[in-house]
Amino acid sequence: AATGARASGAPLVRGVARRLAARMAAPGAAGKTVRVGVVGASGYTGAELVRLLLSHPQAEIAFLSAERSAGKPYAEVYPQFAHVKALPNLVKLEDASYDGVDVVFACLPHAMSHKLVASVPARCKVVDLSADFRLADIPTYEKWYNVPHGAPELQPEAVYGLCELNRAKVATARIVANPGCYPTAAQLPLAPLLSQRLILKEGIIIDAKSGATGAGRAPKEGTLFCEVADGLAPYGIASHRHLPEIEQGLSLAAGEPVMCTFTPHLMPMSRGIEETIYVRTAPGVRAAQLKAALQAQYANDEFVAILDGGAVPATRHVRGSNLCTINVFDDRIDGQAIIISCIDNLVKGASGQAIQNMNIACGLPEHLGLRGAPVFP
Numbered sequence: 354a355a356t357g358a359r360a361s362g363a364p365l366v367r368g369v370a371r372r373l374a375a376r377m378a379a380p381g382a383a384g385k386t387v388r389v390g391v392v393g394a395s396g397y398t399g400a401e402l403v404r405l406l407l408s409h410p411q412a413e414i415a416f417l418s419a420e421r422s423a424g425k426p427y428a429e430v431y432p433q434f435a436h437v438k439a440l441p442n443l444v445k446l447e448d449a450s451y452d453g454v455d456v457v458f459a460c461l462p463h464a465m466s467h468k469l470v471a472s473v474p475a476r477c478k479v480v481d482l483s484a485d486f487r488l489a490d491i492p493t494y495e496k497w498y499n500v501p502h503g504a505p506e507l508q509p510e511a512v513y514g515l516c517e518l519n520r521a522k523v524a525t526a527r528i529v530a531n532p533g534c535y536p537t538a539a540q541l542p543l544a545p546l547l548s549q550r551l552i553l554k555e556g557i558i559i560d561a562k563s564g565a566t567g568a569g570r571a572p573k574e575g576t577l578f579c580e581v582a583d584g585l586a587p588y589g590i591a592s593h594r595h596l597p598e599i600e601q602g603l604s605l606a607a608g609e610p611v612m613c614t615f616t617p618h619l620m621p622m623s624r625g626i627e628e629t630i631y632v633r634t635a636p637g638v639r640a641a642q643l644k645a646a647l648q649a650q651y652a653n654d655e656f657v658a659i660l661d662g663g664a665v666p667a668t669r670h671v672r673g674s675n676l677c678t679i680n681v682f683d684d685r686i687d688g689q690a691i692i693i694s695c696i697d698n699l700v701k702g703a704s705g706q707a708i709q710n711m712n713i714a715c716g717l718p719e720h721l722g723l724r725g726a727p728v729f730p
């Protein structure tokens with residue numbers, strides 16, 4: 354049959370066309386391997402990227418960069434990878450080669466990604482895990498981060514990578530601004546409810562708790578054992594830098610400015626974010642209707658789970674996974690509802706969502722490398 358088909362010429366032409374199309378398609382399409390570089394690989398989000406990429410069937414690590422840890426084998430910095438023989442050693446950023454690299458993950462502290470992204474070859478896609486490209490309005494960024502924006506000319510190109518709600522734009526993006534952890538857990542439930550006018554834009558209160566990995570691996574006083582263990586402390590009260598990011602997303606969804614109250618807390622745990630969100634409902638709307646709207650919104654999204662019945666989202670049930678679990682409850686006070694939203698800050702709140710964004714931007718199935726179940730108990 355093959356010879357007969359060849360004789361007619363058609364399949365041969367189709368084969369050539371397929372090969373040409375594959376060459377022109379996004380990296381990753383048609384089974385091609387995506388080569389990635391991780392800048393800031395010695396930090397917590399970098400290590401989480403490496404962990405997840407190891408089970409990604411179409412990704413290959415091209416380089417891992419670091420600053421203080423440059424020159425070391427990766428398993429010396431992170432012995433949990435001692436069994437993986439093929440990992441490259443950590444190199445200084447200036448010694449990293451972009452040859453053959455399709456995607457760069459930027460895991461640098463805030464205010465350092467602008468310069469990096471501007472220096473990456475234009476043929477590479479970038480997923481930036483810092484906040485440097487998340488705020489579309491440059492004066493807002495400069496006010497909340499208290500630094501000048503280092504690449505204002507690139508800001509209009511950046512797409513906010515909240516995958517489930519911005520998939521179409523991520524698919525064609527070169528620069529993806531990976532959302533913050535608290536804003537991810539807040540926007541996934543709130544944005545659809547605001548855009549459907551099921552909740553009021555006034556009076557939204559987000560009471561959030563995070564594990565200490567949210568603050569990164571670089572040593573600082575606030576994450577010393579004695580500061581975190583055996584207690585719970587609010588911080589950034591009415592002033593946390595995630596407020597403008599949350600309000601940007603909620604305002605876009607509502608079609609009008611939304612302000613909210615957001616209080617993060619540091620919990621004595623390594624990973625996880627739990628948000629208890631108080632909302633005022635539109636007249637006559639009960640929790641069941643909010644829940645039904647979220648179930649419909651995320652019916653085809655495997656990483657957002659609206660829990661059944663009265664199941665309560667908890668950080669221990671998302672630990673190590675790319676899941677966001679949500680449930681909605683009626684308050685005793687009429688016209689109010691309580692939403693609970695949980696993620697792992699290092700996965701859906703950072704590196705998992707970053708890989709999800711890479712998959713979307715490279716035309717790969719969105720779930721690749723991300724189907725690992727949470728680690729519980």
Ligand SMILES: NC(=O)C1=CN([C@@H]2O[C@H](COP(=O)(O)OP(=O)(O)OC[C@H]3O[C@@H](n4cnc5c(N)ncnc54)[C@H](OP(=O)(O)O)[C@@H]3O)[C@@H](O)[C@H]2O)C=CC1
Nearest residue numbers: 393395396397398419420421422460483567569570571703
């Ligand atoms: N941790 C979390 O849960 C989340 C973090 N983020 C954001 O992701 C980014 C990375 O966070 P995280 O991994 O936690 O941070 P870490 O502090 O754990 O890691 C920072 C990384 O940047 C490197 N680095 C620091 N300074 C320089 C420099 N001058 N030149 C080159 N490399 C440098 C560090 O290298 P070395 O240590 O070798 O000096 C390290 O690899 C941050 O912007 C953070 O806000 C986003 C969502 C969640």
Ligand SMILES: CC(=O)N[C@@H](CCC(=O)OP(=O)(O)O)C(=O)O
Nearest residue numbers: 484533534535563564565567568
């Ligand atoms: C516990 C803790 O310190 N958390 C960090 C947020 C981490 C995060 O996701 O935010 P970015 O990506 O914007 O850094 C904080 O409050 O600044």
